[in-house]
Amino acid sequence: MGRLRNEKTRAIVTLGRHTVLPVLKRVSARQQAVLALIQDNPSISRQALADKLGINASAVQKHLDKLKEAGAIERIGGTRGYWQVKV
Template sequence: MAVSTVIYPLASTKDSRNAGENNGENGKQSTRVRLLALIKENPRITRASLSEQRGISSSNVQFHIEKLKSEGIIKRIGTP
């Protein structure tokens, strides 16, 4: 089992800007904020668990995780 570390920026930094809040994507921003909250509660949470808890598909969770990674909001550390 691979171990990952998630690094969270301060709330006043780019998480609110890059999660979609300022570009009219309120639904996507809301999903990302909720996913971040779940990841903060349990950094070892699985994509399947995130999908189940949020009521969205696993591929949708992956889309948002990739977006958060590309925006520098989260970072995976460990084996891919």
């Protein structure tokens, strides 16, 4: 799906046409895929993320929680809102 290079505390990630610099090391490759999909479509739903990644919605929620905890994304506007990428 892309390229992931881990360094001591940072990672450089290329997923499709997106390059995310820098990303904290504690963000996994799957979470990077979630981040890339959110960059493509900030209003994407959890179910759409699950469908595109081939995982269930509860797993997507865990990845979203980790990304929020890492400070990589923020939800703006609740269920009818959108994701704001902060990295």
